[in-house]
Amino acid sequence: MSHRGKLLVANPALPDPNFHRTVVLMLEHNDDGAVGVVLNRPSDTHVGEALPALAEVASEPAVVHVGGPVAPTAALCLARMRQTDEAEGVAHLFGALGSIDLDQDLDLLVPSVEGVRVFAGYSGWAAGQLEGEIDAGAWFVVGMESDDPFSARSSQLWRDVLRRQPPSLAMLASFPEDVTTN
Numbered sequence: 001m002s003h004r005g006k007l008l009v010a011n012p013a014l015p016d017p018n019f020h021r022t023v024v025l026m027l028e029h030n031d032d033g034a035v036g037v038v039l040n041r042p043s044d045t046h047v048g049e050a051l052p053a054l055a056e057v058a059s060e061p062a063v064v065h066v067g068g069p070v071a072p073t074a075a076l077c078l079a080r081m082r083q084t085d086e087a088e089g090v091a092h093l094f095g096a097l098g099s100i101d102l103d104q105d106l107d108l109l110v111p112s113v114e115g116v117r118v119f120a121g122y123s124g125w126a127a128g129q130l131e132g133e134i135d136a137g138a139w140f141v142v143g144m145e146s147d148d149p150f151s152a153r154s155s156q157l158w159r160d161v162l163r164r165q166p167p168s169l170a171m172l173a174s175f176p177e178d179v180t181t182n
Helices: 050-056 107-113 129-135 154-163 167-174
Strands: 007-010 024-031 033-038 042-046 063-065 070-081 092-096 096-100 113-126 138-141
Touching: 007 154, 024 154, 033 129, 042 167, 050 107, 050 113, 070 092, 070 107, 070 138, 096 113, 107 113, 113 129, 129 138
Parallel strands: 063 113
Antiparallel strands: 007 024, 007 138, 024 033, 033 113, 042 063, 070 096, 070 113, 092 096
């Protein structure tokens, strides 16, 4: 079963520091593997420094987010489209979400988008790897809300997403950062 368009919420016990308390938006998931971006790791780099043409439509916080450990020097840009029809240079993903071709004239794109989020790197899994991690309990697969990829509270998204889940998952939102201090 594909988890494309879903969120992966890291189990608080997940030991991998790359994914500690992360929320990953799954952009693709099929028999060949999976690709997503971490939504809740804002960096200190302002979007205007990296891509000046997108600064005016960057969602707050208007910083580049760390999308994952794969290809950290590569940029990936998600856009909330004004219309779900494909715009020039934007590949429709699902809902009003699209992926921007950063090799185009970005100034021409601005009228077509309501907001963008720029990511450095992405998260990727080989065939069967993600399924194994989910089966082992490393991730909770939950539905995405349309504002999640552009949340102004991106650094709080892990807790926010958990809090809106059924009680058995919602209680994890208050799981202490360090259980030895509990």
